[in-house]
């Protein structure tokens with residue numbers, strides 16, 4: 012097998028960041044891949060299942076939906092935080108267009124959850140901080156998923172669950188709004 016390039020590793024950590032955040036926040040994963048997609052010019056993907064909060068017009072946001080939107084922002088930010096942590100010692104620029112597009116989506120969600128620019132900034136700052144701590148806490152899981160991604164290129168949600176639960180035992184029942 013050919014040795015992974017730094018860019019491939021960086022993508023694997025990015026996607027693993029999304030996948031591990033999804034796992035711990037009980038957002039189901041359809042698949043996670045580091046195969047580039049020419050259609051949207053992406054280096055990889057972490058696809059969820061069911062309803063997404065990324066699009067849509069908010070008539071009102073229930074507390075439950077608000078909490079799911081917070082989680083969505085963390086999932087979006089977990090990719091770039093994992094990538095940033097992986098690249099920490101690298102002198103080269105670390106964030107690819109994937110990370111920038113995640114950031115734009117996170118900003119859009121944060122705008123819908125706040126009523127002022129300052130509020131949006133503070134919310135993003137808080138969630139970025141939370142995500143950074145999460146990535147630090149779950150770093151060994153992210154490394155394990157990234158290593159499997161480099162090896163197998165694509166993982167299903169079930170495979171991600173196996174990789175992580177083999178290390179600690181499974182999480183309790185995966186009951187989520189999106190899974191229903």
Ligand SMILES: [Zn+2]
Pocket residue numbers: 025029090091109110113
């Ligand atoms: Zn991403």
